[in-house]
Amino acid sequence: MTTSPAVSAAAAPAAAVTDATAYAEAVQTAAQAAAAYYATGESTLDDDTYDRLVRGIAAYEQAHPDEISADSPTGKVAGGAAVGDVPHTIPMLSLDNVFSAEQLAAWAASVERRIGRPVEVWSVEPKLDGLAIAARYEKGRLTRLVTRGDGSAGEDVSHAIGTVVGLPDELTEPVTLEVRGEVLMTNEQFEAANTVRTGHGGAPFANPRNGAAGTLRAKDRAYTVQMTFFGYGALALPDSEADLAQRLGEWPHSQVMRYVADLGVHTADSTAVAPRTLTTVDEIQARIDEIGAARPELPFGIDGIVVKADAAADQAAAGSGSRAPRWAIAYKLPAVEKVTTLLDVEWNVGRTGIIAPRAVLEPVEIDGSTVTYATLHNPSDITRRDLRLGDRVMVYKAGDIIPRIEAPVAHLRTGDEKPIAFPDACPQCGSDIDTSEQRWRCVRGRNCHLVASVSYAAGRDQLDIEGLGATRVVQLVDAGLVGDIADLFTLTREQLLELDRMGATSTDNLLAAIETARTRPLSRVFCALGVRGTGRSMSRRIARHFATMEHVRAADVEALQQVDGIGAEKARTVVAELAELAPLIDRLTAAxxxxxxxGATPPVAGPAADGEDGKEGTGQGVEQSRTTGPLDGMTVVVTGAMTGALEKLSRNQMNELIERAGGKSSSSVSKRTSLLVAGEGAGSKRAKADELGTRIAAPDEFAAMVADFLDTQA
Incomplete structure (x- = not known):
């Protein structure tokens, strides 16, 4: 709710406001939601619902201008529900929104028409999803924090000084100025805040944004939690030094922000979505796409991208309205959070014996897809979040990220919610449960879900054993012929012929498929093992990095962290899993x-691999010899139906092929994409590639490029 609600169009449909009664109800609902959000951080509506409601109000007002209510949110600065008593020296305005490339281009053209000349430089930066504040420094010392309020005056929240990371108590220069920016909770701070908050008997925050809004205003709590500040602007105060005031008034926005960072204030410059200065609308749109693609992996929330005319002269010429500047706009990204109802919790047993809770939700549309299930991580996570059946919950999903429940919206509880029952025995086999770790596990481990484990290993993206479906695996397990995947490679023709519905032809075909499975690459074999914390992509990265199972098994936690995407916790899990799987790996090797x-080569020792004076090194200097090939250094995206030599390859096999040929596979088109392989039915990705000028190849052309590697595709 931090951008101005006054917009002319949107990506999602506006709420229907059809008559005067509906209009009055919509205005009241929006006002109550905004008041709750800006007062306590606990709105009754998620951002997408609020935005659609306000767009419906705006549409009604456009058709009935004589009926506009004084309480309408369309004419107010976002945050106006929380009026403060500290005047702003310069109004602290909101931003208007656009939702598409066409709207962005139209807005940029309108700015240039208004100032009567082209805008030579635009500034593009992430729109942080938090609470706007002004931080006032006097002679380099932080003296006051003020919220946006109604844009003219805000609340004094100086009691929060010392709890906001990125706002130093003292600047590197003894200057007097005001830094404006966004206070938010990073994902890590949000988790820590909810742990502390629930430990003191409080209800968990619904999401990081609400957590920051509530925490910033909280006084006299028995606990403190940290927040983070990202600066996005600076201006002179009445007592500022004359030369500084002149510089801040004349410098381009990008130069002002470099100065702010040099003063020691935290900005987005050090993040993966750092601000950029660009010269064309096409470049701006490409950067918007890059930031949008990076959004799911960011350690903090963003809900859009801010585009500004960089030059101070352009900003002055464009001017500002009563609600928003005319020289800046917020390009809103699709909502990734929605409120829905937790209907049930399912307890599923994975192939390694992990007992995983899964939330069953009232279906809700998020980021272009219908979400019915969400991850709940583990039992302690359920307890810590104080989740109950029937709760209204905040659900997060972005891109291919698995939907997750952030927290219950506790202030919406009715009293009819019920506790979630935890299993006291394994839901799969009835055995005891090992509850010694956060993730509960059946004491039988992989043997609990043997059929699922073997079926997974035989799957198309693992060992690809044709004819070994779940029904056949059940038959082999029930007959006592298979106790793990290594037993598959000891099956004899005589054993198989004794089974029901196993004739000579089907037996010979299955044995031939098993024989072929012996030759699968390490990446497939490693994936078939079902190591916790890894999957198809991670298995490929591990195999490409270490080249042989011997080197993988010899790797310690530090060495595994050299693999892209493996952190310390995952590395420890992989090391422990490989130790547990050692007998199975030995049997597979013997088979x-x-x-x-x-195509991969083992790691070679780098400068840090061996210690000085002959002492044993840490392994930190291990380097990977790079694979070269026709796709060396290229990022490749595949879309549409493949034909010809590629027709029978799964997407996983296509990714393997790309990586063997020296490239890097990706699922989305961006400015970094080197090549798009476009088959039949290619849609939005092809259009995006055309827009960015990305090279496009048909399946046959691509097959010719990687012919030498295609011949060895397993």
């Missing part, structure tokens, strides 16, 4: 299963 990755 003649391939344990190397074609």
């Amino acid at each position: 003649g299963v391939n344990m190397s990755e074609p």
Whole structure:
């Protein structure tokens, strides 16, 4: 709710406001939601619902200008529900919104028409999803924090000084100025805040943004939690030094922000979505796409991208309205959070024996897809979040990220909610549960879900054993012929012929498929093991990095962290899993299963691999010899139906092919994409590639490029 609600169009449909009664009800609902949000951080509506409601109000007002209510949110600065008593020296305005490339281009053209000349430089930066504040420094000392309020005056929240990371108590220069920016909670701070808050008997925050809004205003709590500040502007105060005031008034926005960072204030410059200065609308749109693609991996929330005319002269010429500047706009991204109802919790047993809770939700549309299930991580997570059946919950989903429940919206509880029942025995086999770690596990481990484990290993993206479906695996397990995947490679023709519905032809075909499975690359074999914390992509990265199973097994936690995407916690899990799987790996090796990755070379010792004076090193200097090929250094995206030589390859096999040929596979088109392989039915990704000028290849052309590697595709 931090941008101005007055917009002319939107990506999602506006709420229907059809008559005067509906209009009055909509205005009241919006006003109550905004008041709750800006007072306590606890709104009754999620951002997308609020935005659609306000767009409906705006549409009604456009058709009935004589009926506009004084309480309408369309004419107010976002945050106006929380009026303060500290005047702003310069109004602290909101931003108007656009939702598409066409609207962005139209807005940029309108700015240039208004100032009577082209805008030579635009500034593009992430729109942080938090609470806007002004931080006032006097002679380099932080003296006051003020919220946006109604844009003219805000609340004094100086009691929060010392709890906001990125706002130093003292600047590197003894200057007097005001820094404006956004206070938010990073994902890590949000988790820590809810742990502390629930530990003191409070209800968990619904999401990081609400957590920051509530915490910033809280006084006299028995606990403190940290927040983070991101500066996005600076201006002179009445007592500022004359030369500083002149510089801040004349410098481009980008130069002002470099100065702010040099003073020691935190900005987005050090993040993966750092501000950029660009010269064309096409470049701006490409950067918007890059930031949008990076959004799911960011350690903090963003809900859009801010585009500004960079030059101070352009900003002055464009001017400002009563609600928003005319030289800046917020390009809103699709909502990734919605409120829905927690209907049930399912307890599923994975192939390694992990007992995982899964939330069953009232279906809700988020980021272009219908979400019915969400992850709940583990039982302690449920307890810490104080989740109950029937709760209204905040659900987060972005891109391909698995939907997750942030927290219950506790202030919406009715009293009819019920506790979630935890299993006291394994839901799969009835055995005891090992509850010694956060993730509960059946004491039988992989043996609990043997059929699922073997079926997974035989799947198309693992060992790809044709004819070994779940029904056949059940038959083999029930007959006592298979106790793990290594037993598959010891099956004999005589054993199989004794099974029901196993004739000579089907037996010979299955044995041939098993024989072929012995030759699969290490990446497939490693994936078939079902190591916790890894999947198809991670298995490929591990195999490409270490080249042989021997090197993988010899790697310690530090060495595993050299693999892209593996942090300390995951590295420890992989090391522990490989130790547990050691007997199985030994049996697979003895059965003649391939344990190397074609085209990859083992790590070579770098400068830090061996200690000085002959002392043993840490392994931190291990380097990976790079694979070269026709796709060396290229980022490749595949879309549409493949034909010809590529027709029978799964997406996972296509990704393997790309990486063997020296490239990097990706699922989305961006400015970094080198090549798009576009098959039949290619849609939005092809259009995006055309827009960015990305090279596009048909399946046959791509097959010719990687012919040498295609011949060895397993």
